[in-house]
Amino acid sequence: MPIPTDAFFLDHADGLPLQVQLRRQIIAAVAAGRFRPEEKLPSTRALARHLGVARVTVAQAFAELVSTDYLSSRDRSGHYISDTVERRLEAEPLAPAAAGFDWGQRIDGRFLRAQRRDRDHDWRRFAYPFVYGQADPTLVDHAAWRDCAMRTLGRREFDAVTGDLYDADDPELVDHIARQILPRRGISAGRDEILLTMGAQNALWLVAQVLLRAGTACAIEDPCYPGLREILAARAARVLPVPVDGSGLPPDAIPPGVAVVFTTASHQCPTNSTMPLPRRKQLLARAQAQGFAVVEDDYEFEMSFAGAPSPALKAIDRAGAVIYVGSFSKSVFPGLRLGYLVADPRVIAEARALRGMMLRHPPGHMQRTLAHFLSLGHYDAQANRMRRAYARRREVMLAAMAAEGLRLASPEATGGSSFWLAAPGGVDSAELAARLKRREVLIEPGAPFFHQPAAGQDFFRLAYSSIPSEHIPEGIRRIGATLRELGG
Amino acid sequence: MPIPTDAFFLDHADGLPLQVQLRRQIIAAVAAGRFRPEEKLPSTRALARHLGVARVTVAQAFAELVSTDYLSSRDRSGHYISDTVERRLEAEPLAPAAAGFDWGQRIDGRFLRAQRRDRDHDWRRFAYPFVYGQADPTLVDHAAWRDCAMRTLGRREFDAVTGDLYDADDPELVDHIARQILPRRGISAGRDEILLTMGAQNALWLVAQVLLRAGTACAIEDPCYPGLREILAARAARVLPVPVDGSGLPPDAIPPGVAVVFTTASHQCPTNSTMPLPRRKQLLARAQAQGFAVVEDDYEFEMSFAGAPSPALKAIDRAGAVIYVGSFSKSVFPGLRLGYLVADPRVIAEARALRGMMLRHPPGHMQRTLAHFLSLGHYDAQANRMRRAYARRREVMLAAMAAEGLRLASPEATGGSSFWLAAPGGVDSAELAARLKRREVLIEPGAPFFHQPAAGQDFFRLAYSSIPSEHIPEGIRRIGATLRELGG
Incomplete structure (x- = not known):
């Protein structure tokens, strides 16, 4: 049965070359079982017209797929889904067995229990990420x-x-x-x-x-x-x-x-x-x-x-x-x-x-x-560039923190890419972090750093390695405002 | 003190672009402490003449090193080793301490003891490597x-x-x-x-x-x-x-x-x-x-x-x-x-x-x-290509092994990229492997596969994933000849 042209579409806004998009689409359809071995593809002319692209784009995608064994080409009759691609096995119907396997009894969970849970996977979505240990794309060469x-x-x-x-x-x-x-x-x-x-x-x-x-x-x-x-x-x-x-x-x-x-x-x-x-x-x-x-x-x-x-x-x-x-x-x-x-x-x-x-x-x-x-020599150049950028950001941080009255816990420390701060009396830094997160600001509360987590509620870390300089003052302003709300 | 042109040389047979060689040479000399901060480099003209290269090659290398902070450029007076590169610390003279640290007492060696030791790191140097698990560069796309x-x-x-x-x-x-x-x-x-x-x-x-x-x-x-x-x-x-x-x-x-x-x-x-x-x-x-x-x-x-x-x-x-x-x-x-x-x-x-x-x-x-x-789709194409190539090599292996009278230990097995062979009575496959190694042939003796290593001396593995087809017959011939020498 021939595959209709309607089975194909392209997203011109996707950013990937159209030829690549077309290849990926055909491969995905084969993998998903929508296109089957021996099925005939539309002609390059018909598909090009349908997609609104040059015929050579479709021809290139087909040629590449022939070379990767997804399609076979038959003289004068066109292109077919190759019969070598289909090694997909039908899964047995997974009717739940009489009794499932009792993993709870076999895994003691010591790694999950030991695992730290203080990191936000989606830190990039925040406007003011004072998170430590992530690269700043503008500083990586x-x-x-x-x-x-x-x-x-x-x-x-x-x-x-x-x-x-x-x-x-x-x-x-x-x-x-x-x-x-x-x-x-x-x-x-x-x-x-x-x-x-x-x-x-x-x-x-x-x-x-x-x-x-x-x-x-x-x-x-x-x-x-x-x-x-x-x-x-x-x-x-x-x-x-x-x-x-x-x-x-x-x-x-x-x-x-x-x-x-x-x-x-x-x-x-x-x-x-x-x-x-x-x-x-x-x-x-x-x-x-x-x-x-x-x-x-x-x-x-x-x-x-x-x-x-x-x-x-x-x-x-x-x-x-x-x-x-x-x-x-x-x-x-x-x-x-x-x-x-x-x-x-x-x-x-x-x-x-x-x-x-x-x-x-x-x-x-x-x-x-x-x-x-x-x-x-790129490593040296990049480390130098980072050092200079961090030194500048550090000055911006210091000025902004002074303006908001934030207190450094170890004022004599130099270098690095973060500050260690003391929370004002009575403020729990975990609560501070939770409130700030709702305001687009990520900070690191102190508890995960301490042997007795409770000792950490008086501290938090502000890293400046992943936040652009121009976002620092507003981020610090929000921290100051939230601290005052919490009575600090 | 200016650095003399004699401090530089290029290896035209090295294969790396000359400009890259020059950069690496200067960086290595700085890292090794041979070139010091503030030392003046030869002019691009003098160095190009000395090295027998175009002046633009030297100028490009210098420009790149300026951008990576290894050199600084001063108008009209030329290039100098930058004073920011030298953050090398002099190691304290490591006079042996009164008593060294007793690591033997602190490391029980369980990982070294458990580690398998049956692999040759330098398998590429052998003409007939019947080794398992390495890629064949001609099959990787x-x-x-x-x-x-x-x-x-x-x-x-x-x-x-x-x-x-x-x-x-x-x-x-x-x-x-x-x-x-x-x-x-x-x-x-x-x-x-x-x-x-x-x-x-x-x-x-x-x-x-x-x-x-x-x-x-x-x-x-x-x-x-x-x-x-x-x-x-x-x-x-x-x-x-x-x-x-x-x-x-x-x-x-x-x-x-x-x-x-x-x-x-x-x-x-x-x-x-x-x-x-x-x-x-x-x-x-x-x-x-x-x-x-x-x-x-x-x-x-x-x-x-x-x-x-x-x-x-x-x-x-x-x-x-x-x-x-x-x-x-x-x-x-x-x-x-x-x-x-x-x-x-x-x-x-x-x-x-x-x-x-x-x-x-x-x-x-x-x-x-x-x-x-x-x-x-490259993964599928490559797996298909490998499967076809291995199937062909398998035929060459089977013919060569039959000609030499080698005996398959599991003749009904298909697929994969190796054969499992039975050594003839009285032949220890470890001894066989050792002799073959001196004849440019690598095989895998059976002992490391067995719970009781002694049970493995009757077996060996011949993989054909990394040996070109055309080398197989001679490799198998050497195995057969060595087996006969050992009385097999």
Whole structure:
């Protein structure tokens, strides 16, 4: 039975080339079973007339579909839905079985319970998104990334990046990290001391699996990065929170008997305070004396505004007790999902074995494209551009916050892409966030950062990495107004 | 101090554009500390003369480096290394500390111990690689993939794929899997029943974490996929092997008390046998009666030669006890690292929470590019092309193996991209593999597939997915000759 021309339509406003739209429409109809094998398509002339497009557009779409086996072409008689496409199986009628499978009994839900729930998937729909960790499209060098991706997509490199690397990394990317990135943090590392990860989150996950067992005691900063807390909860580790002060984690307060200490020394998350050098040395001395490992999450060192960043703990660690976590999520973009671990070769070998069996390796295309982005200087240029833009936004933020009387919880902190604020007495930041959300403003209430969530109701975070400068004053104005409504 | 022209050289045979080589060379010299801030570069004229290139080539490289902040340009006086690049920190002299950190005491090595070690990273260097699971570059539609990647790299889509999706997937890819792929397996699934994973390996890893605890009993096929065995060993599950026969896993032999049964029903790995429909129904009935979950790894259903593939277990599972694992590694390419789970929404929700905290999500670029590859019909075309090529290679393999007297261990198996062979009496397939490796031939000895490795010495696998047809006869001839040497 011939398929009528009425079965086809095009959306001229869709933005996709008409030829592509037509192809997608035919493929979708075949997939859905609306077009069947051996059915004849309208002639290119008739379909072109019906759709109001050039005949060559229809002919091109048909030719492409013949080459992908969706259509077959028969001389003089036209085009048919190919009989090789239909390998669709009819599902058995899914009459509910006598008894469904009892999953509730088999899944204990520990991952869902441990999962943080403080993020808005639809943050882009808000006019004033003071959300942390998302890229600002105006600061990502789209053209440079595309250029680097194009190199990776060339014949010359394509075969290398399409293969299964088993547990290995792209040596080009590892080399660029070792030569271009780590020296800025004062770190010198060989290939067997570096492992690529799916972002810093994955690096922390790997470290937690390698170093911790259920019940192992570990110290974390309080407040701290919620993504770390969910990992430790899922691992059932014994988590000992250490309250931070204006200089970050106080080494004297680390309880005895911990196996691992997690720290964000260069930029405490979420307070943004920086650990001074004497305290860093003290922390490392204690690590040596007490025998704990230190996991240093250096997640946004590129965003340091006040001159050169201080050296990483890893750079001054003479005993080899530090595991360093780096990320490209902030300085390139988060959808990249690339970060890295730097540690003793024994730690790296164990983490590599685990990564190999849990996901093999980050996709070859992403690794090689990032290697080009580094080798051609785009990474530096983009980090510089972001740093300058964030410094400007920071000034706009400071002025707007001062005008509204908002109070910084750690005024001495510099750099980064966010502020940590104290809510006025009596105001619950979760309630503040809920009200602001109805006014197109997204903020991050403090509770998810704290070991005891109630301790967080006095705080909130305002990030300025994803909000354009010109929206900042109005966003802050709404926050100020809502605070006053709440009696703050 | 000016940098002398002698500090520069170009490799005309390198293949990279000269302008790009020059940029990379300058960036590397800055990163290595050989070129210092404020040092003056040679003039474009002098450097072009020295390098034997057009002056515009040097000028372009310099202009690009100015735009990426590596160089600064001063009117009339030329180009200088920028003073913003040098944020390199000098590492503290790493005099070995009094006592190094004792990692051996802190890492129990369970992942390294569990890791399989049967894969050759350098398989590409062998003339006769009968290795499984790697893509053949001549069968991957490089141009189509590049075209789809280009769409993803356009302005229109770039912002969406660079963001942090938290625990979400690209809805376009999920839709195409639900509409184009699953119906061929007879499976109908909604969005909350599908989770994207970093390949099938990651899918199996997630399932093992969600369903198993240390000591949980689970049944696996024997022999089975070694990647599954490493996951279960790392999880410390109690693994009960069930010997397979020519029809795959015999449901009657599944021991009582298991929580999960892992099966490769459509294409038993490594024997390639297919489970007949009556046995599938029997397996599902037992799952219902005994209360175990079934994990169905349908890793290469596209490579079925004998007409339509049989419906997946998932398609005829009325109780909802089946967790389905799919992969694009075989039908697109393994470096993509994309696969998926289809299961009850409760299973998917728990696995999604785990995936979110362990890696967030597969990179946006890869997800969207694959969505285009599916929507434009390239996936079908490529799978068809691979199936035809493999069917031809299979004939070449069969003829060559018959000529050398090699014996198939499961002669009734069809499809796939490998054969499972019985080694002649007295020949250890590990010894065979070691000798062949010295003769440019890679085969997979049987031991890693078996619960008791010794049971595998009588078997080996020959895959034909990565070896060109014209190399097959000589490769098989060498295998035959080596077998005869070993007394087989």
